[in-house]
Amino acid sequence: MILKINEKDVELKFGIRFVRELDKVGGVDTGNFNMGMALTKAIPALQAYDPVALSNVIYAASYGNTPRPGMTEVDDFLDGYAKIEKLFDDVTKEMMKANAVKVAAKNLKA
Incomplete structure (x- = not known):
């Protein structure tokens, strides 16, 4: 998943x-x-x-970017995002596809 934060493409990765x-x-x-x-x-x-959870998830998932956006940049991005509800849904959906997340999500439902 790629987001544009401060005019830069930021790839989000949801692995270990x-x-x-x-x-x-x-x-x-x-x-x-x-x-x-x-x-x-x-x-x-x-x-x-x-x-705050969305900001933390986006920040954590942006670890592979150089330079990595700071937490303040992520917060500012979210403050100005017009369709934030859709962004929640999109990030959650993408995150749930990752092997590292699937098992935890499954166990939370149990």
């Missing part, structure tokens, strides 16, 4: 590295270490149209 990056920005932090679990939190948050 995406999950690792998402844990860095949205994982459960105990104060001593990060327990991860950001994906488990992000899936229902995206379904509830939580804009």
Whole structure:
């Protein structure tokens, strides 16, 4: 999936590295270490149209871009996005195709 952020094409990837990056920005932090679990939190948050979750997912999925857009750039992009509800749906749909996400999503439904 490609988004245009600040006039630059930004490719989003939703593999294992995406999950690792998402844990860095949205994982459960105990104060001593990060327990991860950001994906488990992000899936229902995206379904509830939580804009912070969408920002975290886009930022984490943009890890392979040089230069990588900053969190502020992603937030500003979302603030100005006209069809944000569709963007939620599109990002969620694309994310759910990834092997790294499928199992977690399946287990959340169980």
